Amino acid sequence: MRIAVWGGGSLGLLWSARLASKFDHLLLVTHSERQADAINRAGIDLTNQAGEQKNLKVRAKQADLVMEDAPFDMILVMVKQYHLPVVFALLQKAVHPGTQVLFFQNGWGHQTLLQELSSSCRTYLVVTTEGALKCGDQQVIHTGKGISRVGAFPGKQAEPSPALQELFVKTGPGLFQYDENVLQRVWEKLTINCVINPMTAWYEIRNGELLNPEYEEEKKAILAEVIHVASLEGIQLSEQHMWKQIQQVCLQTAMNLSSMLQDLNNKRVTEIDFMNGAIVRLGKKHRVETPANWLWVSRIQEKEKFML
Structure with missing residues (x-):
């Protein structure tokens, strides 16, 4: 499965570090070329809640170059709300009909974008209680263990798709939960x-x-x-x-x-x-x-x- 984590903020770094060793084809999509270069050169330094640090090799690309790797089978969108309109134009080109796109945004306002994108792929809302703190272009601290609830939007879907189930299993227990009442x-x-x-x-x-x-x-x-x-x-x-x-x-x-x-x-x-x-x-x-x-x-x- 080809996965993109879109956004090099705290959650994007955390999830890229978590998933890189579990999926052969994972790409972190960053806003800046500088951040992508830093991650490709030095990996991601992840500090857990016990203060232990690990360095994980992750492949990264600046967003303008992402079409070289598209289309993706799954995209975890972790940019801020106000960046979504710009990201959306690239997302539309980076999917195929079976792509699962998970939106991790806080707040309210991106639902109309999901409705538009849902005609091209399968879209989901995610509500997470994970806590992370970005300390540099390739450094992140996991500050709070939480769970990420995933549900289809628009519409309802009683069970997770096979691709989502694979994501849930490979990430390990307790990190994801499917929730048809995600709204x-x-x-x-x-x-x-x-x-x-x-x-x-x-x-x-x-x-x-x-x-x-x-x-x-x-x-x-x-x-x-x-x-x-x-x-x-x-x-x-x-x-x-x-x-x-x-x-x-x-x-x-x-x-x-x-x-x-x-x-x-x-x-x-x-x-x-x-x-x-x-x-x-x-x-x-x-x-x-x-x-x-x-x-x-x-x-x-x-x-x-x-x-x-």
């Missing part, structure tokens, strides 16, 4: 991200500090709007259950910096438009006000202008 999982993760990401990024605090009672009112205001908008989109979320999930994530990742705070610290554009921004857009679609989420979009956009 529900996407909304659950979106809800958590809409609360934790902008607040930690604005206040410049670690996740665990959000457990302080002084933040409770703002957290609940965001949550209530997301729950309401989700219901208008046909997704039923329990406010009580999601509150518990948010508190649990803050506790379990207490020392972590959210991805949005990391983006700002590293002078990168955030994914606010695909988190709280998506809630604002969907609110407008259904003609409901979302002032709390609009406030957080405004705050983070203001901070982006100042920090980028």
